[in-house]
Amino acid sequence: MRVTIERSAFLKALNHVQSVVERRNTIPILSNVLVQAKGEAVKLTATDLDIEIIETVAAEVAQDGAVTVAAHMLYDIVRKLPDGAQLELDQGPDTGRVAIKAGRSRFALQALPPEDFPDLNAGELAxxxxxxxxxxxxxxxxxxxxxxxxxxxxxxxxxxxxxxxxxxxxxxxxxxxxxxxxxxxxxxxxxxxxxxxxxxxxxxxxxxxxxxxxxxxxxxxxxxxxxxxxxxxxxxxxxxxxxxxxxxxxVIPRNNDKTLDVDTKLFSSAVDRVSTISFEKGRAVKLNVGDGRVVLTVNNPDSGSAEEEIAATYDAEPIDIGFNSRYLLDIASQIKSDTARFQLADAGSPTIVLDPSDDQALYVLMPMRV
Structure with missing residues (x-):
């Protein structure tokens, strides 16, 4: 096999395929990437036996062939080469090694037989x-x-x-x-x-x-x-x-009749601030929801307490309910609208969170005791 390939295209493809290769493998061939050269392209394949990624890159192929080399080592070599470099991969009579040349750099990597590389045959995909x-x-x-x-x-x-x-x-x-x-x-x-x-x-x-x-x-x-x-x-x-x-x-509630609307960014920022002093494991934040406002509270006996009030649209009976702050932030990060809508029932029942600008998404959050 003899191939000349542009560094940036090769690096991008290697970055994709090598990400599925585990750093530690009991089966040596699974640490390798399969490089197959044919026609005017190089095909790269990597697998962990559960996932297989294949990417094809344009190249100048002087001689068809196939080889497997250490995926992470090859990626690191290509990554450290200068921009615009042209790489030459050459496997001569010694099928146990492959030579890599780029400018004045020379490498020789150990290779394993391509016929030993596993094929994640998908079978019939109807x-x-x-x-x-x-x-x-x-x-x-x-x-x-x-x-x-x-x-x-x-x-x-x-x-x-x-x-x-x-x-x-x-x-x-x-x-x-x-x-x-x-x-x-x-x-x-x-x-x-x-x-x-x-x-x-x-x-x-x-x-x-x-x-x-x-x-x-x-x-x-x-x-x-x-x-x-x-x-x-x-x-x-x-x-x-x-x-x-x-x-x-x-688990998706059907009768949550209390609707709370808050400014998504203000709410997210407030949760983030008050949760600074929360327990690492619990991360509980209490929401005291009343007419026109939400008060967010965190109490941590080891470090103190925090409280912040933000404006809200809410006209049902007041309710105190606790949530994991991390989960609140995860959901809030998915809401693209300026407003986040909470549909509540009581302090012990699941809450629905909606994005008013996206009727195709829905989130359910279990409350915490606080």
Whole structure:
């Protein structure tokens, strides 16, 4: 194999693929990236056996071939080369090493046989549809903060993506048992009849990186066990979480009759300020909601107390209710409107948070005792 490739394009592609490679691997080949040169392009592949990322980069290929080299080491080498550099990858008769040349720099990296590199064969992906990258990003961004990190309830360790036939939408839901985030977009053509799937947290994080700044379209193909996202010469294939997502509709309250409207930025800033002295674990902040105002209070026996009052629109009976401040800030960060709307019932019942400018998103927050 002999290839010449431009440094910035190669670096961008390596940055994408090497991110799925674990720093410590008991299987040596999984620490490597597969580099395949053919025609006028180089294809880079990396996998951790659960996720596979493939990206194709234009290159001058003098001799077709394939090699696997240490992903993070190759990325670090390319990253440290000067802008505008041209790299030459050359694997001669010694198939156990690959030479890298750029200007006056020379490297020789150990290589493993490409035929040993695992193939995350996706099999038959019967459901296929196309989504705007902005729509997919919206679904992910509005819900991923609520993904559970508790490994015992593994079926909550991802985003539940499913069709809602009643209103012809594609819906994303995530919950950790303390909060729930729900977002939806009109059902794309081809998604009708798709199985409900749980996309793992790591896959979600990689997907966010891949579609960042992309304003095109993403091709989605899925089965009950795997999903594939394709855009701009980049393909992300992932196994899905094998489990049953709980009936989340049961935790969304239907009779919250007290409506509180607050300025999103003022509220977020006030929560952030008063929570400075809260317990690291509890992070509880109490909201005393009354006519025309909300008083936010934090009491910490070890460090003191904090209180701040902000104006609000509220005309129901006064209510005292506590929330985890971190969860409040996470939800507030997703609200694009100037106003955040809370629909309350009582101090012990779940609260709904809405973005008045986005009727496709809904958040549910469990209260805390304070």
């Amino acid at each position: 459901n296929r549809f196309t989504l705007k990258a902005s729509d997919l990003k919206g679904l992910v961004e509005k819900t991923r903060f609520a993904i559970s990190t508790e490994e015992t309830r593994y079926y909550l360790n991802g985003i539940y993506l499913h069709e809602v036939a009643a209103n012809k939408t594609l819906r994303a839901v995530a919950t950790d048992g303390h909060r729930l985030a729900r977002a939806q977009v009109p059902l794309p053509e081809g998604a009708k009849g798709m199985p409900g799937i749980i996309v793992p947290r790591k896959t979600v994080l990689e997907l966010v990186k891949l579609i960042e700044g992309d304003d095109g379209e993403v091709e989605v193909a899925l089965s009950a066990s795997k999903i594939r996202f394709s855009c701009n010469g980049l393909t992300l294939t992932s196994k899905l979480i094998d489990g049953t997502f709980p009936d989340y509709e049961r």
